[in-house]
Amino acid sequence: MTRSEERLTAAFVAVALVALFGGVLTGLLQGLEHGGLDLHPYTPVIKSYYQSLTLHGVLNALVFTTFFICGFVPFIAARALGMPLASGALAWGTFWLMLGGLVLAAIPLVGNAATVMFTFYPPLRAHWAFYIGLTLVVVGTWLVTLNLALTWRKWRARNPDERTPLAAFMSLVTFAMWTIASLGLAAEMLVMLIPWSLGLVAGTDPLLARVLFWFTGHPIVYFWLLPAYVSWYTLAPRQAGGKLFSDPLARTSFILFLVLSTPLGFHHQYTDPGIHIGWKLVHAFLTFAVFFPSLLTFFNVVASLESGARARGGKGWVAWFGKLPWGDPSLAAQVLAMLLFTFGGVGGLINASYNLNLVVHNTAWIVGHLHLTVGTAVTLTFMGVSYWLVPHLLGRALWSRTLALVQVWLWFGGMIVFSNTLHRLGLMGMPRRTMISAAPYVQADWKPLFPLVGIGASILFVSSMLFFFNLVMTWLASRAPAPEVPRFAEALSGADHAPAVLDRWRPWIALAVLLIAIAYGPTLFRLATTTPFNTPGMRVW
Amino acid sequence: MKRGTTIYLYELAWILPSFAIPVGMLVALVVTAFGAGVHLPGVEGRIDPRRVAETAPFDKPGVVEIAPGQYEVRMTAQIWSFAPNEIRVPAGSTVHFWATSKDVVHGLLIPRVNVNVMVLPGQIAHAQARFDRPGEYPIICHEYCGIAHHTMAGRVIVEAKR
Numbered sequence: 001m002t003r004s005e006e007r008l009t010a011a012f013v014a015v016a017l018v019a020l021f022g023g024v025l026t027g028l029l030q031g032l033e034h035g036g037l038d039l040h041p042y043t044p045v046i047k048s049y050y051q052s053l054t055l056h057g058v059l060n061a062l063v064f065t066t067f068f069i070c071g072f073v074p075f076i077a078a079r080a081l082g083m084p085l086a087s088g089a090l091a092w093g094t095f096w097l098m099l100g101g102l103v104l105a106a107i108p109l110v111g112n113a114a115t116v117m118f119t120f121y122p123p124l125r126a127h128w129a130f131y132i133g134l135t136l137v138v139v140g141t142w143l144v145t146l147n148l149a150l151t152w153r154k155w156r157a158r159n160p161d162e163r164t165p166l167a168a169f170m171s172l173v174t175f176a177m178w179t180i181a182s183l184g185l186a187a188e189m190l191v192m193l194i195p196w197s198l199g200l201v202a203g204t205d206p207l208l209a210r211v212l213f214w215f216t217g218h219p220i221v222y223f224w225l226l227p228a229y230v231s232w233y234t235l236a237p238r239q240a241g242g243k244l245f246s247d248p249l250a251r252t253s254f255i256l257f258l259v260l261s262t263p264l265g266f267h268h269q270y271t272d273p274g275i276h277i278g279w280k281l282v283h284a285f286l287t288f289a290v291f292f293p294s295l296l297t298f299f300n301v302v303a304s305l306e307s308g309a310r311a312r313g314g315k316g317w318v319a320w321f322g323k324l325p326w327g328d329p330s331l332a333a334q335v336l337a338m339l340l341f342t343f344g345g346v347g348g349l350i351n352a353s354y355n356l357n358l359v360v361h362n363t364a365w366i367v368g369h370l371h372l373t374v375g376t377a378v379t380l381t382f383m384g385v386s387y388w389l390v391p392h393l394l395g396r397a398l399w400s401r402t403l404a405l406v407q408v409w410l411w412f413g414g415m416i417v418f419s420n421t422l423h424r425l426g427l428m429g430m431p432r433r434t435m436i437s438a439a440p441y442v443q444a445d446w447k448p449l450f451p452l453v454g455i456g457a458s459i460l461f462v463s464s465m466l467f468f469f470n471l472v473m474t475w476l477a478s479r480a481p482a483p484e485v486p487r488f489a490e491a492l493s494g495a496d497h498a499p500a501v502l503d504r505w506r507p508w509i510a511l512a513v514l515l516i517a518i519a520y521g522p523t524l525f526r527l528a529t530t531t532p533f534n535t536p537g538m539r540v541w
Numbered sequence: 542m543k544r545g546t547t548i549y550l551y552e553l554a555w556i557l558p559s560f561a562i563p564v565g566m567l568v569a570l571v572v573t574a575f576g577a578g579v580h581l582p583g584v585e586g587r588i589d590p591r592r593v594a595e596t597a598p599f600d601k602p603g604v605v606e607i608a609p610g611q612y613e614v615r616m617t618a619q620i621w622s623f624a625p626n627e628i629r630v631p632a633g634s635t636v637h638f639w640a641t642s643k644d645v646v647h648g649l650l651i652p653r654v655n656v657n658v659m660v661l662p663g664q665i666a667h668a669q670a671r672f673d674r675p676g677e678y679p680i681i682c683h684e685y686c687g688i689a690h691h692t693m694a695g696r697v698i699v700e701a702k703r
Contacts (some may be wrong), residue, residue: 050685052686053685061633066560090672117685121645121684123646123662124645124685124686124687153619205663206646206662206664207661207663244668246548246552247553249556249702269659270581271581271648271657271658271659272582272664273582273583273658273661273665273666273667274582274585274661275581275583276584277581284567284570288564289563291563292560292563295555295559296555296556296559298554299559303551304613310602349566353570353572353578354574354581355573355579357657358579358581358655358657359655360658362648362659362683363650363685428652429650429652429653429681431648431681431682432683434690434691435682435691436691439691439694440692441679441694441696443679469683492548493546493549493552530587534590534591535662535663536590538644538645540620540645540686540687
């Protein structure tokens with residue numbers, strides 16, 4: 001690791017954390033609004049609940065995640081390969097391109113000219129700078145993929161007969177999967193939204209835009225999740241005092257994520273008119289198929305943690321769980337993230353169920369689900385990673401471990417209150433993305449639950465403030481040197497047990513592209529050849 | 542995976558059920574979806590979103606009894622209202638909703654009877670439900686459609702049979 005690379009990681013992580021700060025501030029406002037206390041009229045910049053909600057989604061789900069991942073994953077890959085990134089200049093160029101894109105998109109967002117949510121469904125028409133800015137961020141992620149691929153090729157040339165180290169393998173799969181998946185979003189931006197927002201074409205089409213958006217919109221959750229898995233598989237077992245249970249099984253599940261993550265986006269569009277129900281059913285099948293590598297991950301990670309707990313004297317079928325090193329905030333954060341993710345995964349199956357989706361689609365249930373997955377499995381894991389990564393980058397020990405432990409438990413508890421309440425409200429029919437305190441149709445059975453949304457959001461806000469406070473104090477007040485970066489876990493069943501074909505790229509990428517062509521080809525072809533692009537855009541906020 | 546080791550056996554003991562569980566759930570899904578006659582919106586045809594007001598049947602939004610106990614609602618969604626926004630049917634009716642949008646993306650949600658469909662400009666959307674229990678059911682727009690999205694609503698009033 002060169003000093004410049006550490007600074008690069010620090011730069012990405014710093015932008016990510018600033019975005020998260022903005023995201024949780026606006027999140028508190030929305031939580032309180034549902035709780036009956038609408039503070040939006042008293043805020044200086046934010047014009048409406050909906051602008052606040054757009055900022056919350058864009059900053060948390062798009063900016064925080066992407067920038068953290070582009071800092072953390074190359075850091076891990078370079079360490080695992082034992083060599084610096086192939087091009088430092090490319091890496092820094094990527095950072096500045098992505099930051100430039102972010103600033104460009106932020107101007108209309110803050111100025112209330114892009115209050116279109118993070119899904120930006122046309123014909124809601126945002127300022128062109130919003131679309132171009134986000135596109136530059138996506139292009140930046142492709143350059144990260146390029147840099148990782150070049151680095152791996154250099155490593156391969158020097159180590160022709162070795163297995164790619166697991167952490168590097170997972171990093172490469174994450175970015176390869178994302179690069180394929182992001183083509184839908186890129187097409188939506190370049191072919192439809194950017195020319196239309198610039199006034200070069202008069203009309204657009206909401207359905208085709210939604211199909212292209214969800215081509216990327218579902219796999220983007222794996223782009224958020226797989227870096228958390230990298231930590232769960234390659235670092236957490238050792239942080240728990242144990243070993244990774246099975247390296248081959250880990251590689252298998254990642255290859256399955258590479259192949260299966262993209263061809264299933266219609267499960268976000270079950271209720272859309274204009275898509276044949278037969279293709280919706282195919283995407284339902286494929287969504288259930290991707291549950292398989294998720295179950296493999298569940299088993300492998302839990303078995304790895306168990307090996308650590310047993311090495312520390314843990315006994316019994318379940319009692320070993322208490323013997324995990326719960327005093328380590330980094331590990332505690334990740335284990336609690338996994339626990340809540342179990343419920344997120346089960347909820348995801350309900351969403352993906354062709355018929356049950358009718359009960360929950362676009363209700364508060366989905367908000368509850370998203371906060372268990374990206375809002376906890378990913379965010380709480382990234383917080384746990386930050387508890388060693390930020391001290392390492394600053395060269396100072398974490399200011400307070402106790403405060404960090406309080407923080408992660410508060411997130412866990414606050415999220416149980418918040419997410420459970422939203423799930424229940426969704427089942428009762430409360431819509432998502434709605435300024436509910438001003439809605440005329442509030443039902444009697446929703447009302448007793450509203451305060452719990454506000455309370456849950458407030459606990460989460462306090463937790464996040466403790467997180468930021470601890471990191472700032474680490475920067476300003478900590479004097480002790482930073483402890484060593486967690487080392488990669490050894491495996492009980494190592495890489496030499498894995499079939500060699502798992503180390504090849506072309507067959508898996510070809511299979512991924514083939515499945516996408518089958519699952520999306522006919523619908524995309526039909527829409528591309530028959531869509532009239534006659535829907536005018538409008539600004540209605 | 543190396544054959545013959547304990548780890549290999551543990552892996553296998555997990556992999557097989559991990560495969561069987563999603564397959565079993567899929568079978569349950571298909572049986573319940575098609576056995577219970579759950580309909581998802583499919584391809585119902587396009588409409589020029591700029592000419593909704595001149596295109597039948599959306600030129601005359603309203604409720605039509607197409608057969609005894611069978612009603613058809615021809616509905617337009619626009620910022621920030623449904624037309625019609627009040628629908629009266631007797632208990633036990635089956636109601637077919639045909640909807641499209643005149644402007645941005647809207648949604649049509651009627652909780653408890655599982656009407657849940659996106660209303661997109663350019664597309665005709667269809668959903669159906671049976672209203673057995675008398676009472677008032679809210680019609681809710683469940684897709685963000687601008688600054689007054691939360692005010693976009695209507696109601697179905699199901700009247701007890703005389």
